[in-house]
Amino acid sequence: MKFGIVVFPGSNCDRDMQDALQNDLNKEVIMLWHKDEDLSMFTTDDYIVLPGGFSFGDYLRCGAIARFSPMMQSVIAFANKGGKVLGVCNGFQVLCESGLLPGTLLPNGNQQFVCKNVYIKNDSLPKALKIPIAHGDGRYYADDKVLNELEANNQIIFRYTDEFGNLDLSANPNGAIRNIAGICNKERTVFGMMPHPERATTPNLGNLDGVEVFRLFGMN
Template sequence: MKFGIVVFPGSNCDRDMQDALQNDLKKEVIMLWHKDKDLSMFTTDDCIVLPGGFSYGDYLRCGAIARFSPMMQSVIEFANKGGKVLGVCNGFQILCESHLLPGVLLPNGQQQFVCKNSFIINDANGKALKIPVAHGDGRYYASEEVLNQLEANNQIIFRYCDEKGNIDPAYNPNGATRNIAGIRNKAGNVFGMMPHPERASNKELGNMDGLEVFRIFGMN
């Protein structure tokens, strides 16, 4: 699997993601500038990554301007053809603004930027993973109808929890509805999450739980 990482003005986790994929997962990585359009070097077996940061300075809503960049038009087409797309933090916001994923990321419930380790759990995995968060607009929200559809289709891939895996609002860093930390689309090829697995994928960082996140996405 080959990876393409889209770089927007304001991206600040693009090199972190490159380092994790290239050096920790030993994958081929191609950096993609937001003004370009060409994805012809990728097949639907590959993955395009939208990294964290503050694309276009987070003017209007987070991800709202990036959604209209030339490269994102190609990414939308790539996803609609079945190609894999992963959005982390600001990348998750862009995926929701692009309607590749349902719902929206609202300002944190406490109205403050949060930067700390959090624990998340995947129902199928059953193990709490320690993954850092760093965002001001990470509160996932969707209508009850959409939330019920996500539940019914097993599209909620991560929820915030305590270190033992108990899903408890007290350990939700942003007030996200139903403790949602990450979701996928119904087809299962587009993924979005607020926590940063690329910041927890190397023993020198003191945490390798991020590698398990990539494995759950089928990207190891």
């Protein structure tokens, strides 16, 4: 399994993601510049990763300009053929802007940039995971029709919880509707999440919970 990490002007978590995948998970990583288009070295067994940061300075809307990069046209085609794609933080925003995932990411409810550890839970995991966040526009929003479809199809992969895995509004760091921290498409090949699992994959940082996130995506 290979991993391609797309680098946009303003990406600032691309090397964090490379280090986590390459050095902590021992994966083959290829860095992809946003102006390039070639994904011929990847198969649908591989992953394309859109990292966090502030692509194109977050002008217009977060991810709105990155969505039109030449590489993103290839990523969209790759995903439409069944290829696996993961977007983290700004990458999640790009996925929503590109239409690969439904909904949008709005400014945080408190109108402030939030940077701290939070807890997130997936129904298949026995415990909540402690994963860092760092974003100013992480409040997931969609209309009731979309939200109900996400619920019905089990597409909500992570919700913000307390440390014991309980849904609690006080544990929601940005006001995301229904405490949503991450979602996937119906085919379960495109994944987006606001928290940063790549910042929790080494004992040097005192946290290995991010490894569980990557394992959930079949990336271990």
